[in-house]
Amino acid sequence: MSTMQANTAQKKQRIGMIVPSLNTIGEDDFRQFCPEDVAYHLHRIRLRKEGGVVTRDSLLRAHLEAIEEASYLKDLGADVITFNCTGASVSNGTRGDWSLAERMEKELGVKSSNTMVAIKRALKAVGAKKIVHVCPFADKFSNDERASLEADGFEILQSVGLNFVDARQAALMPPAQLVEHALQYAVPGMDAILLSCANVRAFEAVEELEEKLGVAVVTSNQAVLWDVLRQVGWSGDVPHAGRLFKR
Incomplete structure (x- = not known):
């Protein structure tokens, strides 16, 4: 060198x-x-x-x-x-x-x-206040994430858990499947959609989702x-x- x-x-x-x-x-x-x-x-x-x-x-x-x-x-x-x-x-x-x-x-x-500190900073950076939140695990986990977001002033229009119990199985979801979930749970009036969890391939879905939804997409990674x-x-x-x- x-x-x-x-x-x-x-x-x-x-x-x-x-x-x-x-x-x-x-x-x-x-x-x-x-x-x-x-x-x-x-x-x-x-x-x-x-x-x-x-x-x-x-x-x-x-x-x-x-x-x-x-x-x-x-x-x-x-x-x-x-x-x-x-x-x-x-x-x-x-x-x-x-x-x-x-x-x-x-x-x-x-x-x-x-991760959650980064998510909150990211949502604020894109000017998002009204959020749709999709988590791969059960509602008891998505509810914890929702409560943390609400404590910082975000309005959660919808929070959905996909009910995976094994983190390794969640990692096998292709980006196209995450796109389908996001489109399914999107609601009028949202500023952004949050796809949480560092072990799902949500980052790869961001560009396509933003084109289809017309709002910012934030993922954990x-x-x-x-x-x-x-x-x-x-x-x-x-x-x-x-x-x-x-x-």
């Missing part, structure tokens, strides 16, 4: 992302959409030990362990660290997402965020990528990533 190449590599901003141990889509989405001049590094957290079944206890356990697990990403010199699990980020109360980001940043001394890029000072458009990246 030449000196110029080495210096360029050293100047790269580094994103650290914690994902659940069963998550495959977050990494795929970052590989596809993260700009080449920004590096990203993943660390996996054991979200559950019982197959792929999502439980409230496992989500809360991951939430409480997130700061300690994030320290591994601090070690490599990450410029920002995000905890990317939508359900876990809201598992400790309606303001637990903001509290976690603040505590992580204070304890680690690194810019920090998480899209919002997380946008959020951390802004925190490291990167700005610009990402091809096929939706209206959010044009803000």
Whole structure:
């Protein structure tokens, strides 16, 4: 490597992302959409030990362990660290997402965020107040996400859980199926539709959905990528990533 190449590599901003141990889509989405001049590094957290079944206890356990697990990403010199699990980020109360980001940043001394914090910032960036929310899991989980969004002033016109119980099965849904679900649950007067969960292929569906619905589409991984890029000072458009990246 030449000196110029080495210096360029050293100047790269580094994103650290914690994902659940069963998550495959977050990494795929970052590989596809993260700009080449920004590096990203993943660390996996054991979200559950019982197959792929999502439980409230496992989500809360991951939430409480997130700061300690994030320290591994601090070690490599990450410029920002995000905890990317939508359900876990809201598992400790309606303001637990903001509290976690603040505590992580204070304890680690690194810019920090998480999925729900990123989603809220993204929705505000596209000017969305009236939201349709689609979550792949049961209503008890979608209701937690809804409550967190409402606590920050968003009006949820409709919130739907698709009743998956295994996160790995949710990851197998093709983008076209997510498009169908979104079109099915869209309602008049919405400003945006939110497709939550970091382990579904919603990011790939954004462009098509925005064309068909005429409103902004926000997804967990899209919002997380946008959020951390802004925190490291990167700005610009990402091809096929939706209206959010044009803000």
